[in-house]
Amino acid sequence: MWLSVDDYYKKINSDSRKYFELNDRILAINGDIIPLNFSKVFKNDNKIIKLEIGFGNGDSLIKLALKNPRINYFGIDRKMDRIRIALRKLNKLEKLNNLIIARSGTEYLDKIINNCTFDEIIMNFPDPWPKKRHHKNRTINPEFILILNSLLKKGGMFRFASDHEEYSLEILDLFINSAVFENAYSEMYKNEVNERIETQFERHKKRDGCKIYYMKFRKV
Numbered sequence: 001m002w003l004s005v006d007d008y009y010k011k012i013n014s015d016s017r018k019y020f021e022l023n024d025r026i027l028a029i030n031g032d033i034i035p036l037n038f039s040k041v042f043k044n045d046n047k048i049i050k051l052e053i054g055f056g057n058g059d060s061l062i063k064l065a066l067k068n069p070r071i072n073y074f075g076i077d078r079k080m081d082r083i084r085i086a087l088r089k090l091n092k093l094e095k096l097n098n099l100i101i102a103r104s105g106t107e108y109l110d111k112i113i114n115n116c117t118f119d120e121i122i123m124n125f126p127d128p129w130p131k132k133r134h135h136k137n138r139t140i141n142p143e144f145i146l147i148l149n150s151l152l153k154k155g156g157m158f159r160f161a162s163d164h165e166e167y168s169l170e171i172l173d174l175f176i177n178s179a180v181f182e183n184a185y186s187e188m189y190k191n192e193v194n195e196r197i198e199t200q201f202e203r204h205k206k207r208d209g210c211k212i213y214y215m216k217f218r219k220v
């Protein structure tokens, strides 16, 4: 059943309270603050803002935020356990004023965030749903590409990484044949990217000898 944004956030915020006290490292989204005003959410004057969707255990997102204090990072994940793990890590650190996380699924993004908000959107190792009958559960599809496009500023980038060849090539095809993105790499994709902060999944997949597909697309 589709819940209204307001009901959805009431529900997940009350779920969240069962597990941890909401604090200023995690954003409790509700109707009062929609659409999100990131200049109020972040208490700094950074101009660049990046979104990571499905940050998992939060390791790489936290490292990115520590490495780039002049960039704001907003991370979402739909699963409670991932939020809890990332929040535990964040709570142990000195306050990072350029990283805020929220529990959210992508289905609500365009309802809570204004168009042309992000300089970059990152998705690392989204669930590939390998079985054909589960392909409908894949987050990235033609409709979602339009949402990504609307959330990005002009010239903004979408970065993607996955070890799943078939899903990666499907995504490549969707983006390069869309009228709203162009490939930002001169080759179709890369299998290595210099100076990248690896995610937990990336480390595991590389250790298992998997080939990784890195892609980058620019909003036109």
Ligand SMILES: C[S@@+](CC[C@H](N)C(=O)[O-])C[C@H]1O[C@@H](n2cnc3c(N)ncnc32)[C@H](O)[C@@H]1O
Pocket (backbone or CB within 6 Å): 053, 054, 055, 056, 057, 076, 077, 078, 079, 082, 104, 105, 106, 107, 123, 124, 125, 126, 127, 139, 199, 200, 201, 202
């Ligand atoms: C395979 S894990 C990858 C985690 C991390 N990015 C990494 O590379 O280690 C996929 C993550 O995306 C989250 N996720 C899946 N679908 C999502 C959606 N539609 N909206 C938000 N998060 C989602 C899952 O909860 C999970 O944490």
